[in-house]
Amino acid sequence: MNTKKFSTRDIAHIALFAVVIAVCSWISIPMAVPFTLQTFGAFMAVAVLGGRKGTFSVLVYILLAAAGVPVLAGFGGGLGRLLGNTGGYVMGFLLSALIMWGMEAMFGRSLKVLAISMVLGLLACYAAGTVWFIHVYSQANGPVGIMTVLSWCVFPFIVPDLLKISLALVLAPQIRRYAVNSR
Secondary structure, three states, X not given: OOOOOOOHHHHHHHHHHXXXXXXXXXXXXXXXXXXXXXXXXXXXXXXHHOHHHXXXXXXXXXXXXXXXXXXXXXXXXXXXXXXXXXXXXXXXXHHHHHHHHHHHHHHOOOHHHHHHHHHHHHHHHHHHHHHHHHHHHHHHHOOOOHHHHHHHHOHHHHHHHHHHHHHHHHHXXXXXXXXXXXX
């Protein structure tokens, strides 16, 4: 296990990307089913900062939301939002980041590894969020089928999320080179 401490610069980058994720969550793209850039922000954090710092950035974002800071979509925050129907998808960002970090540790930081890890992370986020949604929704409203939940919470977002991954894969190396690696 890496016990290296974070430098002041690292902490600033982690905080900056927690803010980037928050700003991305506030940006809503109007479509038949509106979507935010929240997943893009989470993927960018790990892609730019690397697995360890990027994962901590996602964790800071989630902790800010839990503390009630309005960092979630629609300027929401608080435990109530995180424990609500869609909170599992937000928590899924941490699972995505951990998968990306693990793949980086095992296979390096090539673009191919990053792309595969983002797709696997997205699938894990969908899985965690869907299981959570079914649990919370069923508690409040009665049973709901998996296909119904997938049609509400996953299928409309697949293409936009793949576009966000593509955009992150294009932008992350440039941002990393100029913003994180510059001295």
